[in-house]
Amino acid sequence: xxxxxxxxxxxxxxxxxxxxxxxxxxxxxxxxxxxxxxxxxxxxxxxxxxxxxxxxxxxxxxxxxxxxxxxxxxxxxxxxxxxxxxxxxxxxxxxxxxxxxxxxxxxxxxxxxxxxxxxxxxxxxxxxxxxxxxxxxxxxxxxxxxxxxxxxxxxxxxxxxxxxxxxxxxxxxxxxxxxxxxxxxxxxxxxxxxxxxxxxxxxxxxxxxxxxxxxxxxxxxxxxxxxxxxxxxxxxxxxxxxxxxxxxxxxxxxxxxxxxxxxxxxxxxxxxxxxxxxxxxxxxxxxxxxxxxxxxxxxxxxxxxxxxxxxxxxxxxxxxxxxxxxxxxxxxxxxxxxxxxxxxxxxxxxxxxxxxxxxxxxxxxxxxxxxxxxxxxxxxxxxxxxxxxxxxxxxxxxxxxxxxxxxxxxxxxxxxxx
Amino acid sequence: xxxxxxxxxxxxxxxxxxxxxxxxxxxxxxxxxxxxxxxxxxxxxxxxxxxxxxxxxxxxxxxxxxxxxxxxxxxxxxxxxxxxxxxxxxxxxxxxxxxxxxxxxxxxxxxxxxxxxxxxxxxxxxxxxxxxxxxxxxxxxxxxxxxxxxxxxxxxxxxxxxxxxxxxxxxxxxxxxxxxxxxxxxxxxxxxxxxxxxxxxxxxxxxxxxxxxxxxxxxxxxxxxxxxxxxxxxxxxxxxxxxxxxxxxxxxxxxxxxxxxxxxxxxxxxxxxxxxxxxxxxxxxxxxxxxxxxxxxxxxxxxxxxxxxxxxxxxxxxxxxxxxxxxxx
Numbered sequence: 001x002x003x004x005x006x007x008x009x010x011x012x013x014x015x016x017x018x019x020x021x022x023x024x025x026x027x028x029x030x031x032x033x034x035x036x037x038x039x040x041x042x043x044x045x046x047x048x049x050x051x052x053x054x055x056x057x058x059x060x061x062x063x064x065x066x067x068x069x070x071x072x073x074x075x076x077x078x079x080x081x082x083x084x085x086x087x088x089x090x091x092x093x094x095x096x097x098x099x100x101x102x103x104x105x106x107x108x109x110x111x112x113x114x115x116x117x118x119x120x121x122x123x124x125x126x127x128x129x130x131x132x133x134x135x136x137x138x139x140x141x142x143x144x145x146x147x148x149x150x151x152x153x154x155x156x157x158x159x160x161x162x163x164x165x166x167x168x169x170x171x172x173x174x175x176x177x178x179x180x181x182x183x184x185x186x187x188x189x190x191x192x193x194x195x196x197x198x199x200x201x202x203x204x205x206x207x208x209x210x211x212x213x214x215x216x217x218x219x220x221x222x223x224x225x226x227x228x229x230x231x232x233x234x235x236x237x238x239x240x241x242x243x244x245x246x247x248x249x250x251x252x253x254x255x256x257x258x259x260x261x262x263x264x265x266x267x268x269x270x271x272x273x274x275x276x277x278x279x280x281x282x283x284x285x286x287x288x289x290x291x292x293x294x295x296x297x298x299x300x301x302x303x304x305x306x307x308x309x310x311x312x313x314x315x316x317x318x319x320x321x322x323x324x325x326x327x328x329x330x331x332x333x334x335x336x337x338x339x340x341x342x343x344x345x346x347x348x349x350x351x352x353x354x355x356x357x358x359x360x361x362x363x364x365x366x367x368x369x370x371x372x373x374x375x376x377x378x379x380x381x382x383x384x385x386x387x388x389x390x391x392x393x394x395x396x397x398x399x400x401x402x403x404x405x406x407x408x409x410x411x412x413x414x415x416x417x418x
Numbered sequence: 419x420x421x422x423x424x425x426x427x428x429x430x431x432x433x434x435x436x437x438x439x440x441x442x443x444x445x446x447x448x449x450x451x452x453x454x455x456x457x458x459x460x461x462x463x464x465x466x467x468x469x470x471x472x473x474x475x476x477x478x479x480x481x482x483x484x485x486x487x488x489x490x491x492x493x494x495x496x497x498x499x500x501x502x503x504x505x506x507x508x509x510x511x512x513x514x515x516x517x518x519x520x521x522x523x524x525x526x527x528x529x530x531x532x533x534x535x536x537x538x539x540x541x542x543x544x545x546x547x548x549x550x551x552x553x554x555x556x557x558x559x560x561x562x563x564x565x566x567x568x569x570x571x572x573x574x575x576x577x578x579x580x581x582x583x584x585x586x587x588x589x590x591x592x593x594x595x596x597x598x599x600x601x602x603x604x605x606x607x608x609x610x611x612x613x614x615x616x617x618x619x620x621x622x623x624x625x626x627x628x629x630x631x632x633x634x635x636x637x638x639x640x641x642x643x644x645x646x647x648x649x650x651x652x653x654x655x656x657x658x659x660x661x662x663x664x665x666x667x668x669x670x671x672x673x674x675x676x677x678x679x680x681x682x683x684x685x686x687x688x689x690x691x692x693x694x695x696x697x698x699x700x701x702x703x704x705x706x707x708x709x710x711x712x713x714x715x716x717x718x719x720x721x722x723x724x725x726x727x728x729x730x731x732x733x734x735x736x737x738x739x740x741x742x743x744x745x746x747x
Binding site: 314321 | 530633
């Protein structure tokens, strides 16, 4: 393997320096050593890569995804998750604590760190907020912080507002992100699909918009009291975007993310009753979808989360309302968002990359990855034109619970030695 | 039996049924009703075909009706009961369907407590290019097409016994009263009664009749669908009144205070029928909570109640549906 690589005439995207241009770029031993209009290779030891029709950009960062391991290795292992990340252009992935056992203690954090130490993917680990994710007793946050978790989340809604208040107070000294799922469980009830004429027509229990917006409003009120920085996960409503916009205008320490599916699909597609279209919160209306895209554009919604949630065929082959929520995504996100939001002009390439790399790191209080001379080469090489078919054998993920199974996609990550 | 062109392979929902399809079902049902009234009561129309009754949700009435219909058509019947099935042994619903497919099933009659399962199975069967037809026998809160069609037949054949056509509904005022939100029967009935040109009035407390119902229908029907949160305007001059079963657990979901208040406000009684046309008829898909949706004496009164006709017609309608999809081109 040559340890110098020259990309010639590749399209470089760098949200940090706001660059979107075709250049030559030289990498030496994992560091970007030169970026210019034209670089002439000075010796034989340089591997020259034709960058025609390719995009070179900062590595993607996933704000939250589920690992099957430990506990659900039939869904995904840390190894398969790492391979799926690489195949999807993600150089860093933050994993959620809903493993079995739950990531609520330092020994498990240490074990995951050891297990993934040699992986090409950098793993961040979310520690739980409450013991065993039960929403009853606060987890030992100081110990978890000490062991190196990236932040705290239970990855599920809490109905007890007093618990949320105390969590936000107790977590404050650790100066790590706290991520909450804004859903009011009483208002949600048995809802599985957004309450609308569609839920009525399909005979599926309606999931009202206020289940999210009332929870957001409650959390924002608590944050204005405790001043603890909070990340709001999986925003799905136009009204939710509006509430977050107001909170940011009032300088509340809030960041927010959206599951990528909510940017591409609306509730009408549930008419097929495909269990892979069941999400928590559910797919929303077209008005919501457009508001979420606008939220990304205006930086009201900071990040697009992959929220990769693997389930086995058996677990997902049930009635829609019985299906566990979530779908895989690491290998699909970039091609699908590029083709459906960037090619159509709804988002610029830099806006997409900002929400998939720079901003997830900002939410995690980490430094951005950038394509500048002297910086480490943590990069993603993407071919927007290459087509491929989503099949279980094509996917590195052990699970294939996705609406796009068997479909043809345009856009693929190109592996190159880094 | 005259050949009626029929191309639909699966009957999942009445949402996209055409007028021609409704009339084909009505005409075919009429013929089978004659068969059932004849001495032999049986025809060889589906001889050699296998009909699997796959009732993932327990049912006695609908299952018996389908079973008898298939027997009258000389089909071979397989009955699937969830309690003794392999679903508890780690099999998926699709595995169960594939097992019946491997046995040579031609038509699967499927009932499930969750919406969408018959469609899920139909899509899988199509993906396998199996040629199997799926007949939805009621899925969750979604649709119950055979019940909708037997209600349609019951009304149309009362209006013209010799030639029941869906256009006979034109201008008729029909009220549907009760737990519309949780009713698959109501959804199928809304589809077929509006398609036939009826003036359709839905009546229930707001918790059981969200305004969203007015947004679920084809917009060309909008001026013929009326939502009422009180009973009297729905009953006024009505030609037919359909009542729906009220599940007792609705009280714990904060939807109703009591069965007593529900009956006071929305129960169908002799007194209430005074508001309707003098020859009004009452329908109920069964099983009835006597004294809740409908007063007990009224339910048994053949001058008003069509409930036993519905059950009788149910067999003929299901014969027609099995026959039509069993011979679809």
